[in-house]
Amino acid sequence: MKLTDDLALEVSGLRxxxxxxxxxxxxxxxxxxxxxxxxxxxSGSGKTTIAKIILGLESAAAGQVRACGRDxxxxxxxxxxxxxxxxxxxxxxxxxxxxxxxxxxxxxxxxAVVRLHHRDLxxxxxxxxxxxxxxxxxxxxxxxxxxxxxxxxxxxxxAAIARALAAEPEVIVLDESVAALDVSIQAQVLNLxxxxxxxxxxxxxxxxxxxxxxxQLTDTAVVMCxxxxxxxxxxxxxxxxxxxxxxxxxxxxxxxPTWVRRVSATPSILxxxxxS
Ligand SMILES: Nc1ncnc2c1ncn2[C@@H]1O[C@H](COP(=O)(O)OP(=O)(O)OP(=O)(O)O)[C@@H](O)[C@H]1O
Numbered sequence: 001m002k003l004t005d006d007l008a009l010e011v012s013g014l015r016x017x018x019x020x021x022x023x024x025x026x027x028x029x030x031x032x033x034x035x036x037x038x039x040x041x042x043s044g045s046g047k048t049t050i051a052k053i054i055l056g057l058e059s060a061a062a063g064q065v066r067a068c069g070r071d072x073x074x075x076x077x078x079x080x081x082x083x084x085x086x087x088x089x090x091x092x093x094x095x096x097x098x099x100x101x102x103x104x105x106x107x108x109x110x111x112a113v114v115r116l117h118h119r120d121l122x123x124x125x126x127x128x129x130x131x132x133x134x135x136x137x138x139x140x141x142x143x144x145x146x147x148x149x150x151x152x153x154x155x156x157x158x159a160a161i162a163r164a165l166a167a168e169p170e171v172i173v174l175d176e177s178v179a180a181l182d183v184s185i186q187a188q189v190l191n192l193x194x195x196x197x198x199x200x201x202x203x204x205x206x207x208x209x210x211x212x213x214x215x216q217l218t219d220t221a222v223v224m225c226x227x228x229x230x231x232x233x234x235x236x237x238x239x240x241x242x243x244x245x246x247x248x249x250x251x252x253x254x255x256x257p258t259w260v261r262r263v264s265a266t267p268s269i270l271x272x273x274x275x276s
Contacts (some may be wrong), residue, residue, distance in 0.1 A: 007069070008033045008171050008203035009054070009089070014063035016049050023049040025227040026063070031220070033170070036197060036204035038214035038235060041224035042250065047207045050224075051173050054205070055091055056082075068170050087117055090164035094176035096156035100148040106159045107144025110134070113166035133162040136199075138192060154185035158192065165196070171203045178213060190216055211251060215239055223247045 009031045016024040024046045031037045039047050052058040054065050056076060064073050067088040076082040093099040101109060110130045114121065121129065134143055137158040148156050157177065164172050174193065178186045194217060197204060208214050214221055215235060222232040223244065231244040242248045 006033055007031065008035065008067065009205060010064075010066040011050065011054070012064045012066075014050065014053060014065065015061045016046075016053060016058065017061055022227050024053070024060075027224070027227075027229045028063075029222045029229065029232060031171070031203050031205060034197075034201040034203055035220065036206060036218040038218035038221035039205060039207045039224065040209070040211065040214055040221055040238075040247075040250065042209060044226075045224040046227040047224055048175060051091065051175050051205070051207055054089060054173060056085060083117065087167050087169055089171045089173060090167050090169040091173040091175060092157070092160050092164050092177040094179050096153070096160040097148065099160055100156060100163075102148055104147070105144060106134075106139070106146050106148070106151070106162075109159070110144075110162055110166055113163055117167045129166075133166055136165060136196065137162045138188075152185075153181055154189060157181060157189055161189075161192070161196070165200075165202075169202065171205060173205045173207065174217075175207045176209070177206075179208070179210065186213075193217060211239055223250065 007030045011030070012028040014024050014027045015022070027046070027050060029037065039050065041047055049058060053060050054067075054072075056072065059075065060073060064071065066072065067085070070088070072085055072088070076085055107130055110133055111126055114126050114129045114133075118126070118129070130144065131141060134140060139155060139158050139162065143151065143155065143159070148159070151159065160177075177193075178189050181189060190213065193204070196202060197217075204217060206214060206217050218235045220233065221235045221238040223230050223238060223246065225246045231238055231242065231247045238247060239251065242251055
């Protein structure tokens with residue numbers, strides 16, 4: 001794969017094993033600056049492992065990860081390097097309950113991140129930045145004093161998005177970020193994410209098993225099956241005209257507004273007896 005500077009994120013030949021399990025097997029994809037790519041696949045296909053390697057939470061056995069043209073495959077050696085990498089890629093997890101510190105108010109959490117990444121700002125400017133971040137995600141000044149448990153699930157996820165934005169990252173990894181929310185709240189947060197992408201030109205890597213979410217938020221998609229990338233293309237191509245049998249089964253197994261039942265209930269869409 002050609003590595004170029006107008007790409008926000010590039011993953012090439014990535015491999016990760018856990019003992020005898022090959023979690024990620026020679027996976028390559030790229031996202032242009034401001035683009036949004038959906039990483040699709042059923043549970044255990046290797047999606048979160050890829051996210052962890054991109055974030056530096058796991059090391060790869062082979063392959064390369066680059067963000068904004070800079071290699072980040074090897075562990076960061078200095079604090080400055082870790083901070084710079086954090087400004088390149090941030091993550092929003094599925095469950096803000098466990099990803100937010102339960103003892104820290106939303107305001108102090110955001111101010112700490114602003115302070116870490118914008119050391120030149122004075123106190124008043126930092127406070128203003130926190131207000132701006134809250135406003136960007138549809139929260140209010142009163143939420144600065146709130147603890148995570150005093151907020152609704154949707155508000156907590158908005159706070160987690162604000163925390164990611166506080167670093168002004170080039171790329172945000174959204175790892176099942178709306179999966180735990182009620183459907184109506186999920187729609188609001190999806191709209192917020194779409195608006196933010198448009199306003200900030202931020203790049204998304206969206207990890208989801210929910211094809212409707214992938215359709216709404218991404219313009220390209222890759223499909224993972226048992227650690228391998230089996231299909232890639234524009235989101236419309238992949239979802240409307242899937243070429244690989246796995247993607248076809250994945251699509252057929254997802255109930256949606258226009259869902260037609262084509263497969264019987266099965267623990268895995270890979271079970272031969274499961275699809276009919
Ligand atoms: N820390 C670990 N130790 C051992 N095996 C692991 C570890 N993390 C992941 N795996 C294995 O690697 C494979 C890929 O897991 P991964 O969590 O990346 O999949 P996923 O597609 O993100 O699934 P899910 O949507 O359920 O999170 C699975 O077989 C999983 O059991």
